[in-house]
Amino acid sequence: MALRVGLVGWRGMVGSVLMQRMSAERDFDTIETTFFSTSSAGKAAPEIEGCKTYDPILQDGNDVAKLKGMDVIITCQGGDYTKTIYKPLREAGWKGHWIDASKILRMNDDAIIILDPINMPVIKNALAKGIKDWIGGNCTVSCMLMGVGALYKAGLVEWMQTSTYQAASGGGAPNMRELLTQYGALYAEVKDLLNDPASAILEIDRKVTAKQNAFTSEEAANFRGIPLGGNLIPWIDADREDGTSLEEWKGGAETNKIMGIANKILGSNEAPIPIDSTCIRVGAMRCHSQSLTFKLKKNVPLADIEQMIANDNEWVKFVPNNRIDSEKQLTPAVVSGTMNIPVGRVRKLAMGPQYLGAFTVGDQLLWGAAEPLRRMLRVLQA
Numbered sequence: 001m002a003l004r005v006g007l008v009g010w011r012g013m014v015g016s017v018l019m020q021r022m023s024a025e026r027d028f029d030t031i032e033t034t035f036f037s038t039s040s041a042g043k044a045a046p047e048i049e050g051c052k053t054y055d056p057i058l059q060d061g062n063d064v065a066k067l068k069g070m071d072v073i074i075t076c077q078g079g080d081y082t083k084t085i086y087k088p089l090r091e092a093g094w095k096g097h098w099i100d101a102s103k104i105l106r107m108n109d110d111a112i113i114i115l116d117p118i119n120m121p122v123i124k125n126a127l128a129k130g131i132k133d134w135i136g137g138n139c140t141v142s143c144m145l146m147g148v149g150a151l152y153k154a155g156l157v158e159w160m161q162t163s164t165y166q167a168a169s170g171g172g173a174p175n176m177r178e179l180l181t182q183y184g185a186l187y188a189e190v191k192d193l194l195n196d197p198a199s200a201i202l203e204i205d206r207k208v209t210a211k212q213n214a215f216t217s218e219e220a221a222n223f224r225g226i227p228l229g230g231n232l233i234p235w236i237d238a239d240r241e242d243g244t245s246l247e248e249w250k251g252g253a254e255t256n257k258i259m260g261i262a263n264k265i266l267g268s269n270e271a272p273i274p275i276d277s278t279c280i281r282v283g284a285m286r287c288h289s290q291s292l293t294f295k296l297k298k299n300v301p302l303a304d305i306e307q308m309i310a311n312d313n314e315w316v317k318f319v320p321n322n323r324i325d326s327e328k329q330l331t332p333a334v335v336s337g338t339m340n341i342p343v344g345r346v347r348k349l350a351m352g353p354q355y356l357g358a359f360t361v362g363d364q365l366l367w368g369a370a371e372p373l374r375r376m377l378r379v380l381q382a
């Protein structure tokens with residue numbers, strides 16, 4: 001029998017990407033869909049390409065009785081929705097599968113962070129134990145593991161450090177709009193000078209810098225008043241007041257959790273792998289990039305490491321470590337909107353043969369958000 005699947009938050013940025021991917025992969029052919037809304041219940045359900053078996057009326061996303069009729073709920077509605085509805089729904093006796101893009105339940109002992117090309121054994125183990133909460137990971141972590149998960153699967157990582165270059169999309173749709181508006185404002189500021197070949201570059205630079213620093217709080221509202229156009233911001237998410245940001249903490253906590261390390265419910269007593277991050281917002285649109293440094297537990301020949309990375313999953317693309325391939329294949333602009341996860345700049349570092357460098361790029365909205373959710377539905381159907 002087809003699973004009854006409730007979709008909440010299908011209209012937002014991640015939800016819209018999810019709808020596109022579910023259409024493209026014909027996921028709707030195999031389910032009975034109910035669209036929920038927290039603001040427009042009672043109106044007509046959306047017409048989504050390929051979605052033929054669905055409740056024609058938008059149902060109320062806060063109606064626990066209606067939600068209880070679902071075998072699976074997938075929500076991209078955000079953390080506040082999860083905080084409001086998850087507990088009453090479970091308390092009402094709902095035993096279905098909850099698939100969630102938000103972080104609220106992510107670190108619960110009985111929730112699994114889903115990234116099936118990397119942690120299918122963890123997911124299968126959890127399914128066998130009756131776990132029902134499946135949570136999408138932090139985008140940076142998911143994109144990193146899609147690229148270099150092979151090294152973790154092989155138990156080769158002694159520690160890892162990542163410096164991230166995170167796109168505006170990680171902050172949300174308004175952040176992407178703000179970035180482009182700022183680029184436009186900066187261009188407008190010096191357009192006449194740029195059109196004059198005799199103008200002085202230092203004058204152009206001075207005007208751009210002055211404009212960046214003069215953006216009003218409205219013009220830079222989405223990045224806490226800091227300009228992102230032509231700039232970078234070396235802090236993402238809350239200050240943990242121990243010298244790290246919440247985004248940086250997630251790197252270690254979530255990577256270990258995804259790999260099933262130190263998860264007592266799943267029977268792992270392994271010590272967590274030390275992972276440290278410096279997370280930086282840059283003026284890219286929707287791809288997160290990362291520069292990775294590993295210490296490996298042993299000296300593995302570079303060619304073997306390259307093979308392991310290249311063969312790990314069908315989306316990872318190994319990029320030879322030379323100038324032309326790196327420039328052409330390892331940029332946000334070329335990866336954006338694709339499922340590809342290029343990994344390049346792979347090399348042994350000057351510190352010794354156990355030290356490895358790499359660089360990877362991933363679409364924050366695809367592997368970083370929507371894709372693991374729809375794939376979990378497929379896992380539940382298998």
Ligand code: HSE
Pocket residue numbers: 137138139140166167169170171236237247
């Ligand atoms: N926290 C991420 C970012 C997005 O700000 O880029 C969500 O995973």
